[in-house]
Amino acid sequence: VVVATLPFFQPLIDVMESKFALLKLWEADDKTAFLKENADKIRGLAGNATVGASAEVIDVLTNLEIVSLYSVGFDSVDLVKCRERGIVVTNTPGVLTDETADLAFALVLATMRRVCAADRYVREGLWALKGDFPLSYKVSGKRFGIVGLGRIGSAIAKRAEGFGCSISYYARSKKSEYAYHFYDSVLELAKNSDILVVACALTKETTHIVNRDVLNALGPDGTLVNIARGPVVDEPELVRALVEGRLGAAGLDVFENEPHVPKELLSMDNVVLQPHAGSATWETRSAMADLVLRNLEAHFSGKPLVRLVM
C-alpha cells in the first residue's frame, strides 16, 4: 500500500493506482485520522515539495519503508526521523535542472524587461491611448549573482554566460571547477550584483539568508529572482523593500506560504509572479514521474534504487 500526498501529476497517479494499492491522502478530510486508520498497511509514501513526510506523519506510519519524492528538494521530509527509522528517501534531481534554470531566466527577462506589464498595457488598449510603455532595463552584460551553485545554479550561470553577464556566486565553499567569482557572504554578493538569483536548497542555514541587509545591498536598481524556496528570502522584508522602493524589482516562483502570495505584490508592475512552476512542463514532469515510479518499484522488488537522498 502506497499513500500519495497530493494529486501532483495525473498520469503518475493513474500508473501508481495500477501497480499498487494507492491511498489518496488529499481526499481525506482528517488526514491524521486517515493515516492512523491505514498505518498498518502503508509501506510507501509518494510526496512532493509541498507535502512530503513530516515528523508527525513518519511517527504515525510505523510500517513506512520508502518516501519517493516527486521533487528534487527534500525540505518537506524529516530526514533525521527517516534515518532513525531506516526509511529510504528518493528524489528527482537532474531531470528538472534545465527546466528550472529556463524559468529562472524567463523571470530575469520578464522582470527586467517588464514583459508581463507591457503585455497588459497592450491588451488593455493603453498603447493606442497613452503612447509608448515606460522604458525597462537591460539584461545583457549585467552583474549576475547566484545564491547556490548546485545543479540548477550552475545551469542558470551557463545561461547568464550566453547573455554576456559577469557571474558571481555564493555557496558554502568555493567550487574550483568554475571560474566564476566566489563570495563567502550573500551580502557581499548582493553588493556586487545587479541581478541576484536564489537557487539554493532550503535548510536551517539558508532560511532567510536573503534578509533586509541583502535586499538593501541589491538596492533600488537591483532585481531579485527566486526559483528555490520561499523561506530562503525573508518575505515580509522583501515586500517592505519593494513597497518602499529600496529594491528595484522581483521575479518570484516560490513563496513562504504557498499558494498564498502577499497581496501587496499583486499590483506591482515591477514584480513577476509564477505559481511554483519551475519544473512544470509535460516533458519534465513526465521524467520526474518516471523516477518516482521506478524508485517505488525498485524498492518493493528489492532492486537498487534509481535516485537516493539517503
Ligand code: 8YV
Ligand atoms: C515541484 C520542486 O514543484 O523539485 C522540486 O523541489 O519544488 C518542484 O519540482 C513539485 O514538487 C511538484 O509537485
